[in-house]
Each structure stands twice: as structure tokens, then as C-alpha cells.
Amino acid sequence: MxxxxxxxxxxxxxxxxxxxxxxxxxxxxxxxxxxxxxxxxxxxxxxxxxxxxxxxxxxxxxxxxxxxxxxxxxxxxxxxxxxxxxxxxxxxxxxxxxxxxxxxxxxxxxxxxxxxxxxxxxxxxxxxxxxxxxxxxxxxxxxxxxxxxxxxxxxxxxxxxxxxxxxxxxxxxxxxxxxxxxxxxxxxxxxxxxxxxxxxxxxxxxxxxxxxDTSRWQTHFSQEVKRSTISLTATMPLAKMSLGQLAGLRAGDVIELGDMAQNHARLGVRDRTLFVCELGKLGKHYTVRIRQPHDEAQDFMDGLAPG
Structure with a gap:
């Protein structure tokens, strides 16, 4: 040394x-x-x-x-x-x-x-x-x-x-x-x-x-998250039924949809609703058009309403 x-x-x-x-x-x-x-x-x-x-x-x-x-x-x-x-x-x-x-x-x-x-x-x-x-x-x-x-x-x-x-x-x-x-x-x-x-x-x-370094990592992580893929699920509300009617359903029965059911479809990810949508068809393909973001507070209030 x-x-x-x-x-x-x-x-x-x-x-x-x-x-x-x-x-x-x-x-x-x-x-x-x-x-x-x-x-x-x-x-x-x-x-x-x-x-x-x-x-x-x-x-x-x-x-x-x-x-x-x-x-x-x-x-x-x-x-x-x-x-x-x-x-x-x-x-x-x-x-x-x-x-x-x-x-x-x-x-x-x-x-x-x-x-x-x-x-x-x-x-x-x-x-x-x-x-x-x-x-x-x-x-x-x-x-x-x-x-x-x-x-x-x-x-x-x-x-x-x-x-x-x-x-x-x-x-x-x-x-x-x-x-x-x-x-x-x-x-x-x-x-x-x-x-x-x-x-x-x-x-x-x-x-x-x-x-x-933290900012660079956050940006990189955000970009990776944005590139990841997930499965979307679109659901459409049916008419209300009593438990008795539900118990009486058999294979082949036809359930009538409500008048506005097509306009109140829900688009969600992993059991979380994101948007209220409208179901449609374009050529041979079924489509979902986003109408508005899902409002959880309003959905809760609607669930309290009678009927």
C-alpha cells in the first residue's frame, strides 16, 4: 500500500x-x-x-x-x-x-x-x-x-x-x-x-x-401497468322475479327483458363496475357503447327505492 x-x-x-x-x-x-x-x-x-x-x-x-x-x-x-x-x-x-x-x-x-x-x-x-x-x-x-x-x-x-x-x-x-x-x-x-x-x-x-430514480421507477411501473391486459365483463339487467318464479325456471324457458335493459348494461372488471353502457350490434359483431361512468352513490340510492 x-x-x-x-x-x-x-x-x-x-x-x-x-x-x-x-x-x-x-x-x-x-x-x-x-x-x-x-x-x-x-x-x-x-x-x-x-x-x-x-x-x-x-x-x-x-x-x-x-x-x-x-x-x-x-x-x-x-x-x-x-x-x-x-x-x-x-x-x-x-x-x-x-x-x-x-x-x-x-x-x-x-x-x-x-x-x-x-x-x-x-x-x-x-x-x-x-x-x-x-x-x-x-x-x-x-x-x-x-x-x-x-x-x-x-x-x-x-x-x-x-x-x-x-x-x-x-x-x-x-x-x-x-x-x-x-x-x-x-x-x-x-x-x-x-x-x-x-x-x-x-x-x-x-x-x-x-x-x-424514484420518479423514473414510478413512470416505468405506470407504463408497465398500462400495458397489462385484463378481462372486461358486460352484464345486462333482467326483469325482477320472485323467489318462487326463480325456483320454477326450467331449461328452455324464455325470460323477458325490461324495456330499458339494453340501455343499462354494466361494464366491469373483477366484480367492480366501471361504466354504464348500451348494448348494440355493428354488422355481425355485438358492441358495448360507454354512456357514463358508474356512480356508486346513485346506484346505492336507487337500490333503496321501493319497487
């Missing part, structure tokens, strides 16, 4: 085993890009209508990184929060740089969206942290999704960290995908980076694959 060539290689292998699975890079990036593209229109709508910030949201890029690198694009001043899910304590790490925080604060508090925006170069105030938290909530809520495609995030998000707290927070390392969105006005642009561990992406894709 071969072994890594160096202690660093051994450590990398152990960390990879302990901290999460990694999938094919192309598939992981494709999954992240699909998630981002589906979310983009709703993100723009939510920021404009729910928060009231007239900003533009663009997808800037999707890349493979390590979770520990989630803050690498943010510079010295940024806000960050980590969202847990049902399968991971760090299912999503959201990082918002100072330029993006400045854009959101400016537009939210009446600044001119077409005018210059001064980037915040100091520690964020409590109000600015609240604004970042509000933005993180909208991004997490939209990207979480619903149904089988949901990430099952535990929302609402925790209040954003900033300053030394955000810089010193230890991120559990492992392979991840980073989705970078740009928040911009006419003069300023900032970024919101979403980092999702590959183990979370792979678990979601696995659920999608299971759902696809």
Missing part, C-alpha cells in the same frame, strides 16, 4: 477524511451555479421589495475553495455569519465585505443610489451589523430552497459577526464551493460570498438523484 510522501500529505489526507467528502469539481461548480442562477431573480426582488434597497444583484462567480478560505475576498473589514442545517453545523458561511455593507446602508437610509458611496473603513456600528444580518437573512432564505431541493437550513440566521470576532472565528476546514454575488449601485460595488461545504452540496444532489 502506498503512503503520502510527506507529513503534510498525510495530514491533508486525514483532514479530508475527517472533514468532508469532495466530489467532481465540474459537477460541484455546476450545482453551485444552478443554485445561484435560480436564486438571482428572487434575490433582486426580495432586496427591492422586502428590504427596500434599490441595488443590483449579479452573479460574479462560482469556484472551488476550502471552507477556511471563506473570508479571503473580504479584505480587512467585513461581516460574517454561519448558518447550520439538519446535517451540518456550518452548512453555509456568508461573508459581506465593507463595500457591500456601505452600499446597503446608503440605499436603506435614503442615500442617492446614483451618487458616490463612501466605503466604511472603521469597525461596523450596531446598526450596520443589523443591516448585514438583514441581508444575510434574505440570501440564506432564498438559497435554502424548498421541498426535496432544500438545504434544510436552521433559520433565522444568527446576528452577524464583525471586527476581531469575525476574523478570529475558527472555521472548520474542508472542500467547499463559493458563490460570489455582487451588490452594486451606479458608482459602487461590493460582494456577498456564500461558502457551502461540498458534503452539503453532495447530500443535496444525492437527494435529487434519489428523487429522480
Amino acid at each position: 502506498s503512503s503520502p510522501a510527506s507529513p503534510a500529505g498525510t495530514r491533508s489526507l486525514i483532514m479530508e477524511r475527517l472533514l468532508g467528502d469532495s466530489g467532481d469539481a465540474g459537477q460541484v461548480i455546476g450545482a453551485g451555479r444552478s443554485m445561484a442562477e435560480r436564486a438571482l431573480p428572487l434575490l433582486m426582488k426580495r432586496l427591492a421589495e422586502e428590504i427596500g434597497a434599490p441595488v443590483r444583484v449579479d452573479l460574479q462567480g462560482v469556484e472551488i475553495i476550502r471552507v477556511a478560505e471563506a473570508r479571503s475576498l473580504a479584505g480587512d473589514s467585513f461581516a460574517m455569519t454561519i448558518v447550520a442545517s439538519t446535517i451540518s453545523s456550518d452548512a453555509m458561511t456568508l461573508v459581506m465585505d465593507a463595500a457591500a455593507v456601505s452600499v446597503m446602508v446608503c440605499t436603506l437610509f435614503g442615500g442617492d443610489p446614483d451618487g458616490p458611496v463612501s466605503t466604511i473603513e472603521r469597525d461596523f456600528s450596531p446598526v450596520e451589523i443589523d443591516v448585514a444580518t438583514l441581508v444575510f437573512q434574505e440570501f440564506a432564505d432564498v438559497l435554502n430552497g424548498s421541498g426535496r431541493r432544500s438545504l434544510d437550513l436552521r433559520l433565522p440566521v444568527q446576528r452577524a459577526m464583525a471586527g476581531l470576532e469575525a476574523k478570529r472565528h475558527v472555521l472548520r476546514d474542508g472542500p467547499a464551493v463559493r458563490i460570489v454575488f455582487a451588490l452594486s449601485t451606479a458608482t459602487e460595488r461590493g460582494t456577498v460570498a456564500i461558502t457551502i461545504p461540498q458534503r452539503v452540496i453532495l447530500a443535496r444532489n444525492g437527494a435529487d438523484a434519489d428523487a429522480e
Whole structure:
């Protein structure tokens, strides 16, 4: 059995085993890009209508990184929060740089969206942290999704960290995908980076694959059922007879049919009536023409009627 060539290689292998699975890079990036593209229109709508910030949201890029690198694009001043899910304590790490925080604060508090925006170069105030938290909530809520495609995030998000707290927070390392969105006005642009561990992406894709396999099996089974053959039975009602008359029947006797018997034939399968039909003849062949579906409730009521 071969072994890594160096202690660093051994450590990398152990960390990879302990901290999460990694999938094919192309598939992981494709999954992240699909998630981002589906979310983009709703993100723009939510920021404009729910928060009231007239900003533009663009997808800037999707890349493979390590979770520990989630803050690498943010510079010295940024806000960050980590969202847990049902399968991971760090299912999503959201990082918002100072330029993006400045854009959101400016537009939210009446600044001119077409005018210059001064980037915040100091520690964020409590109000600015609240604004970042509000933005993180909208991004997490939209990207979480619903149904089988949901990430099952535990929302609402925790209040954003900033300053030394955000810089010193230890991120559990492992392979991840980073989705970078740009928040911009006419003069300023900032970024919101979403980092999702590959183990979370792979678990979601696995659920999608299971759902696809189930759907494919259901379709196949339905088609096989539709191709199967069964025997149909058409029956026609006779005139009512007393038990005495029935006991007196002999071979060769002729039973008179009711006036509407031909129009009240029943078409059934395995003792279950499906349709009310009309018996007829076409050339040398007897036929059954379907008139209407069988109504069990009405049939029950007719059976209660006297006569």
C-alpha cells in the first residue's frame, strides 16, 4: 500500500477524511451555479421589495475553495455569519465585505443610489451589523430552497459577526464551493460570498438523484401497468322475479327483458363496475357503447327505492 510522501500529505489526507467528502469539481461548480442562477431573480426582488434597497444583484462567480478560505475576498473589514442545517453545523458561511455593507446602508437610509458611496473603513456600528444580518437573512432564505431541493437550513440566521470576532472565528476546514454575488449601485460595488461545504452540496444532489430514480421507477411501473391486459365483463339487467318464479325456471324457458335493459348494461372488471353502457350490434359483431361512468352513490340510492 502506498503512503503520502510527506507529513503534510498525510495530514491533508486525514483532514479530508475527517472533514468532508469532495466530489467532481465540474459537477460541484455546476450545482453551485444552478443554485445561484435560480436564486438571482428572487434575490433582486426580495432586496427591492422586502428590504427596500434599490441595488443590483449579479452573479460574479462560482469556484472551488476550502471552507477556511471563506473570508479571503473580504479584505480587512467585513461581516460574517454561519448558518447550520439538519446535517451540518456550518452548512453555509456568508461573508459581506465593507463595500457591500456601505452600499446597503446608503440605499436603506435614503442615500442617492446614483451618487458616490463612501466605503466604511472603521469597525461596523450596531446598526450596520443589523443591516448585514438583514441581508444575510434574505440570501440564506432564498438559497435554502424548498421541498426535496432544500438545504434544510436552521433559520433565522444568527446576528452577524464583525471586527476581531469575525476574523478570529475558527472555521472548520474542508472542500467547499463559493458563490460570489455582487451588490452594486451606479458608482459602487461590493460582494456577498456564500461558502457551502461540498458534503452539503453532495447530500443535496444525492437527494435529487434519489428523487429522480424514484420518479423514473414510478413512470416505468405506470407504463408497465398500462400495458397489462385484463378481462372486461358486460352484464345486462333482467326483469325482477320472485323467489318462487326463480325456483320454477326450467331449461328452455324464455325470460323477458325490461324495456330499458339494453340501455343499462354494466361494464366491469373483477366484480367492480366501471361504466354504464348500451348494448348494440355493428354488422355481425355485438358492441358495448360507454354512456357514463358508474356512480356508486346513485346506484346505492336507487337500490333503496321501493319497487
